[in-house]
Amino acid sequence: xxxxxxxxxxxxxxxxxxxxxxxxxxxxxxxxxxxxxxxxxxxxxxxxxxxxxxxxxxxxxxxxxxxxxxxxxxxxxxxxxxxxxxxxxxxxxxxxxxxxxxxxxxxxxxxxxxxxxxxxxxxxxxxxxxxxxxxxxxxxxxxxxxxxxxxxxxxxxxxxxxxxxxxxxxxxxxxxxxxxxxxxxxxxxxxxxxxxxxxxxxxxxxxxxxxxxxxxxxxxxxxxxxxxxxxxxxxxxxxxxxxxxxxxxxxxxxxxxxxxxxxxxxxxxxxxxxxxxxxxxxxxxxxxxxxxxxxxxxxxxxxxxxxxxxxxxxxxxxxxxxxxxxxxxxxxxxxxxxxxxxxxxxxxxxxxxxxxxxxxxxxxxxxxxxxxxxxxxx
Amino acid sequence: xxxxxxxxxxxxxxxxxxxxxxxxxxxxxxxxxxxxxxxxxxxxxxxxxxxxxxxxxxxxxxxxxxxxxxxxxxxxxxxxxxxxxxx
Amino acid sequence: xxxxxxxxxxxxxxxxxxxxxxxxxxxxxxxxxxxxxxxxxxxxxxxxxxxxxxxxxxxxxxxxxxxxxxxxxxxxxxxxxxxxxxxxxxxxxxxxxxxxxxxxxxxxxxxxxxxxxxxxxxxxxxxxxxxxxxxxxxxxxxxxxxxxxxxxxxxxxxxxxxxxxxxxxxxxxxxxxxxxxxxxxxxxxxxxxxxxxxxxxxxxxxxxxxxxxxxxxxxxxxxxxxxxxxxxxxxxxxxxxxxxxxxxxxxxxxxxxxxxxxxxxxxxxxxxxxxxxxxxxxxxxxxxxx
Numbered sequence: 046x047x048x049x050x051x052x053x054x055x056x057x058x059x060x061x062x063x064x065x066x067x068x069x070x071x072x073x074x075x076x077x078x079x080x081x082x083x084x085x086x087x088x089x090x091x092x093x094x095x096x097x098x099x100x101x102x103x104x105x106x107x108x109x110x111x112x113x114x115x116x117x118x119x120x121x122x123x124x125x126x127x128x129x130x131x132x133x134x135x136x137x138x139x140x141x142x143x144x145x146x147x148x149x150x151x152x153x154x155x156x157x158x159x160x161x162x163x164x165x166x167x168x169x170x171x172x173x174x175x176x177x178x179x180x181x182x183x184x185x186x187x188x189x190x191x192x193x194x195x196x197x198x199x200x201x202x203x204x205x206x207x208x209x210x211x212x213x214x215x216x217x218x219x220x221x222x223x224x225x226x227x228x229x230x231x232x233x234x235x236x237x238x239x240x241x242x243x244x245x246x247x248x249x250x251x252x253x254x255x256x257x258x259x260x261x262x263x264x265x266x267x268x269x270x271x272x273x274x275x276x277x278x279x280x281x282x283x284x285x286x287x288x289x290x291x292x293x294x295x296x297x298x299x300x301x302x303x304x305x306x307x308x309x310x311x312x313x314x315x316x317x318x319x320x321x322x323x324x325x326x327x328x329x330x331x332x333x334x335x336x337x338x339x340x341x342x343x344x345x346x347x348x349x350x351x352x353x354x355x356x357x358x359x360x361x362x363x364x365x366x367x368x369x370x371x372x373x374x375x376x377x378x379x380x381x382x383x384x385x386x387x388x389x390x391x392x393x394x395x396x397x398x399x400x401x402x403x404x405x406x407x408x409x410x411x412x413x414x415x416x417x418x419x420x421x422x423x
Numbered sequence: 424x425x426x427x428x429x430x431x432x433x434x435x436x437x438x439x440x441x442x443x444x445x446x447x448x449x450x451x452x453x454x455x456x457x458x459x460x461x462x463x464x465x466x467x468x469x470x471x472x473x474x475x476x477x478x479x480x481x482x483x484x485x486x487x488x489x490x491x492x493x494x495x496x497x498x499x500x501x502x503x504x505x506x507x508x509x510x
Numbered sequence: 511x512x513x514x515x516x517x518x519x520x521x522x523x524x525x526x527x528x529x530x531x532x533x534x535x536x537x538x539x540x541x542x543x544x545x546x547x548x549x550x551x552x553x554x555x556x557x558x559x560x561x562x563x564x565x566x567x568x569x570x571x572x573x574x575x576x577x578x579x580x581x582x583x584x585x586x587x588x589x590x591x592x593x594x595x596x597x598x599x600x601x602x603x604x605x606x607x608x609x610x611x612x613x614x615x616x617x618x619x620x621x622x623x624x625x626x627x628x629x630x631x632x633x634x635x636x637x638x639x640x641x642x643x644x645x646x647x648x649x650x651x652x653x654x655x656x657x658x659x660x661x662x663x664x665x666x667x668x669x670x671x672x673x674x675x676x677x678x679x680x681x682x683x684x685x686x687x688x689x690x691x692x693x694x695x696x697x698x699x700x701x702x703x704x705x706x707x708x709x710x711x712x713x714x715x716x717x718x719x720x721x722x723x724x725x726x727x728x729x730x731x732x733x734x735x736x737x738x739x740x741x742x743x744x745x746x747x748x749x750x751x752x753x754x755x756x757x758x759x760x761x762x763x764x765x766x767x768x769x770x771x772x773x774x775x776x777x778x779x780x781x782x783x784x785x786x787x788x789x790x791x792x793x794x795x796x797x798x799x800x
Contacts, residue, residue, distance in 0.1 A: 073608050075600075094798050099607045099789070104633040108600035111593065111630075115573075115604030118591060119612065123604065141594050267589040267605055268612050270568035274535070274584055276592035285538060286584060286592075445522040451545035454741045459700065459748075468520065476545075480520040497558065497702035500543065500550020502528045 046095035049234040056229040058196045058222045059084035059126070062152055063092060064229070065200030066124050068237050071150070072098035073123035075112035077105055077131060080164040081220040082154040085126035106131035110138040110213075113149045118275065120266040122204060126152035128220075129171055130161060132178070139213055140179035141277045143300065146254070146262065148207035148242055150200065152216040154223035155330075157405030167220035168405030169330055170382035175215050176359050182297055184304035185359040186311060187215040189329040193227035199356070205240040206311060210303060211261055217358065219381065221331035221408055245271070254296075255282040260303040304360055313356035314365060318344060322351030324418055325373040327366070327390050328380060329355040332409045336379050339414035348422050358386060366393040373397075375421050379414045381405055441491025442509035445478065449503035452476030456495040456504050462488045465495070479504070533557040533567070535587045542581060546732075546740020548699030548725035552646055553582050555702055556617065559709035560588065565613045570713075571605060572615050573598040575622035577653045578727075579646040582617045596627025599634045602641045610640070610786055613713055620647040621659040624680055628660070635689035635718045640784045642712045642719045645682060648727035649766065656730030663766045667734040682722045684759040687778045692717035694778035696762070698724040698747040701774060708776065717784050724764070724772060735766070747772060 049068045056064070063085045066074075074089040090100040099116075103109040109125045116123040127135065132153045142149060155171050157163030171178075176185045186206050188199040200216055207214040245251045245263040253273040256262045262282075265271040278286035279293045304311070317340065319325055324343070328336035333354045343350040353369065355362065370376075376394045378387035379401035387400035401417045403409040430436070443464070450472055457465040457479050468480035481489075489506055496505035534557060543549045560570050567588055574583040576595035583590040593601045598616045606614045616623075623631055623645050634641065650668050651657040657670040661682065665674040686694045693715050697705040705723060712719035726732055726743035737743045754761065755775040762773055783791070793799045 073604065075604055094789075094793050101603070101607060101785075103600060103603070104629050107597060108603075108630050108633070111597040111600035112604030112607075114593075115591070115601035115606075116608035117604075118601075119605045119608035121604075121608035123608070137594055138597060141597075145591075266609075267571045267591075268569055268609055269589075272568075272587045272589060274590045274592070276584065277594055278592065283537075285535075443522050444525045446526065446528060447524055449528075449540060453546045453739075455551070455744060458741055459744070465522075466520075470521070478522070480522060482520065486520075494702060496529075497554055497706060498551050498700070499554065500547060501540065502530060502534065502550070502554060504522070505529055507529075 046092070048096045049237065050231050051233045052231060054229045054231065055226060056193055057084055057226050058193045058218065058224060059154060060088045061193045061196040061229045062126065062200050062216065062218065062223070063088035064231065065197035066150065066204065067092055067096060068197070068231065068234070069122065069201040069204035070239055071122045071124050071204065072096070073113065073116035073121035074098070074100045074125065075103050075109045075116065075123065076125045076127065077103055077109050079128045079131045081156055081223050082126040082128045082152060084223070085152060085154070106134035107137060110135040110142070110151065114138060114142050114145070114147045117147045117149045118267050122208070124150040124152065126154065128154050128156045129158045129168070132171055132174065136178040140181060140183070142213035143179065143183045144277055145275050146211040146264070147213070148211050149213050150203045150207055150216065151213055152200070152218060155217065155219040163406050165220070166406040167331060167381055167408065169219050169332060169380050170385065170405060172217060172358060172380070172382065172385045175217055182301060184301050185215060186210065186212065186304065187217045187357065187359040189217045189355060189358050190222055191330050191333045191354065192222065193225060193229050196222060197229050197231065201237060205238070208240045208242045210307065211242060211264060217330070219331045252282045253284045254280060256299060260299055260306060308360040309364070311357055311360055312362040312365070314362055315354040315356060317352040317354070319351030319353055319369060321349055323349040323374045324377060324421055325351050325353055325369050326377045326379065326414065326418070327353045327355065327386070328378065329358055329386065332380050332403070335409050335411040336414050338411035339418060342411065342415055343418045348418060350418050355386070361389050363393045366390055370394040370397070375399060377401060377414065377417050377421065379409050379417070381409050439491045440487070440509040441489035441506040443481065443489055443495070443504065443506050445504050446502070447472045447478055448474065449501045450476050450478050451501055453500060455498045455500070459498055460495055461492060462490060464488045530554065530557045530561065533561055533587055534585055538585055541585055543578060544729050546726060546728040547578070548740065549578060549582070549646060551699040551702060552705070552723050552725060553585060555706040556582070556644070556709055557586060558706050559713060563710050563713045565713060569611060569613050570615070571612045572617060573602045573605070574616065575618040575627060577619040577622050577651065579617060579619035580622060596622050596625070596630065599623070599627060599630040599641070599643065603634055603639050606639060606641055607786065615642040615644060615713070617644045617646070619652070620645055620649070620661040621651045624682065625660040632689060635686060635691050635720070637785045638690060638692065638718050638782050640717055640786060642721070644709070644721045644723065646723045646725045647682065648725045648731055650727060650730040652727050652730040656734065661764070663764060666731070666766065668731070679764065681759065681763050683720070683762050683777050686720035687759070690718070690782060691720045691778060692780050692782050693719035695776045696722040696724065696774045698751055698772065698774060699726065700744045700747045701751070717782055
């Protein structure tokens with residue numbers, strides 16, 4: 046069986062995500078069944094053995110991410126897929142992945158929370174958790190698909206970013222996109238751009254956490270003879286634990302700067318009719334589909350509305366928000382949570398932000414967004 | 424050594440001879456090597472190392488008793504002592 | 511050695527290097543463990559074992575969780591991963607499956623492996639993942655200052671069992687055997703030679719192996735329980751240890767007080783297909799592996 050199923054398909058979002066992972070070269074999946082992400086695990090259990098990879102179902106999500114990190118350290122392109130409760134359990138090892146600079150992909154098909162919440166219904170309320178969920182300072186990278194096609198495309202991008210920047214990368218999908226079936230076009234393998242982690246060039250004087258100029262250190266794998274030490278403790282360039290202020294400063298600053306410095310090449314968003322927009326609607330994931338419709342209706346009604354759809358929410362594309370804020374009068378932020386990314390937009394839009402919230406459990410309607418747009422124009 | 428029964432090959436078997444080496448500044452004076460040497464070769468000395476711990480020494484009359492069993496090496500928690508084949 | 515005077519009498523010949531130095535990260539030594547702690551002995555036995563077995567050092571991987579024992583991964587000069595608390599076993603599972611050529615060993619403490627990490631032990635043993643788990647059991651949480659843990663015996667004193675421990679401890683070899691571990695043994699740090707041989711055996715054995723090492727912790731466990739310093743604890747082991755390879759599960763229970771024996775030995779040595787064996791076998795039957 047082929048890893049890349051080139052052709053046109055009518056495919057479930059969660060399955061498109063699994064196919065994207067396989068197209069990206071994923072050869073290890075460690076997971077735990079959870080609604081609404083189970084279909085991704087099931088697809089990987091079917092497909093990985095066909096392409097020489099390994100699927101293992103672990104005892105919980107803590108173990109899942111631990112296994113994913115372990116596999117990555119042995120050279121695999123590894124991933125897991127989960128939803129809110131599992132994502133909460135993974136926070137501990139997300140921190141380990143960040144500090145040990147271990148590439149992997151974590152898909153969160155968001156459902157309603159808190160706690161067990163709404164297992165079968167949508168939510169987007171883990172957006173802040175993706176950035177702030179694990180303790181300590183770090184910069185997250187999170188892609189947010191809004192179609193089955195993007196479940197495929199962005200999973201590949203997530204793998205590429207994980208490999209390029211050496212850290213866990215999130216695909217923050219939601220139940221609506223995960224459980225939707227749409228057309229997915231899978232290109233030929235040669236048309237898919239893949240990135241692999243940077244590797245040490247020579248054994249002599251190799252320091253496992255000494256970065257190159259781009260702040261990213263080349264990664265040695267287990268079993269290659271480098272005798273590396275990798276620890277969750279604060280460490281120096283040799284990878285040795287050093288428990289002091291200076292080492293902490295150097296390590297944390299580099300890990301943060303590693304992402305901030307490359308943010309402009311990570312940022313992705315799509316804009317529709319924003320050039321002359323008085324009202325910029327900022328949205329992402331399932332909610333952005335309603336937002337797009339609301340913007341189209343508003344335009345027909347003569348309202349100068351535009352849509353900025355976030356494809357990466359983290360790092361947050363602050364530069365573009367600032368630019369749009371120069372001409373836009375107001376920002377409207379619809380999302381299936383109580384206003385998480387709305388606050389983030391507010392930070393860069395000088396306060397002119399209106400939130401369209403939804404507690405979860407269903408699709409945020411175009412009418413709700415349109416109503417807010419019309420309130421502003423009154 | 425006293426035997427409760429004299430082994431038939433006692434004259435053919437040569438008892439190995441060992442030589443003891445120490446890396447003095449690694450010692451933390453736990454006393455494991457002294458207490459558990461199967462031949463009781465070692466005892467605590469008056470000599471102290473840089474960390475202030477008393478080093479082991481070879482007990483009086485035991486100079487030729489080490490059999491190179493290397494038990495002291497395995498039990499030393501500090502990799503401070505070992506034996507090698509002696510002359 | 512020639513005597514140079516009265517003071518030099520019996521002086522042991524001084525050297526700079528140890529035969530196992532090349533297996534350890536010299537730039538990280540001396541280690542952080544207290545005088546009288548048995549962790550150093552356990553580490554030396556492991557260093558000796560990986561040097562002796564016929565597996566290249568570059569294929570040896572050592573993992574640990576958090577705690578005093580967790581620091582072992584930082585001292586041995588092989589690829590080593592000091593993971594999160596209790597998670598070394600699932601990390602090792604991923605590592606082994608992604609590269610089956612590696613000889614993967616998890617070396618961690620009783621609290622790390624059996625309290626916070628208990629569930630992972632259960633499932634790795636059940637799956638028969640081909641890894642070696644070595645548990646240093648010192649009956650308490652040493653790194654945080656001597657608290658009660660999952661192996662603390664009934665009545666024992668720790669900083670969080672001021673009136674004695676009300677809990678029943680885990681019986682580790684019994685647990686491992688019940689879960690299907692293919693090799694199970696227990697030694698104290700006094701049984702260095704047995705321990706080293708057991709490690710060699712575990713490293714070469716296919717499947718999930720488990721070795722429990724009873725280890726003195728003079729600060730966290732020895733003193734509050736009147737077992738004394740490290741040396742007295744080892745004397746206690748010498749007095750009470752009984753080698754019994756066919757011990758029943760109730761004989762393996764550790765009381766660490768009174769006249770109760772410390773039963774040690776090679777309890778289990780058997781064969782069972784590993785996770786990867788079964789995966790390969792079934793995928794081959796389906797034509798997915800040629």
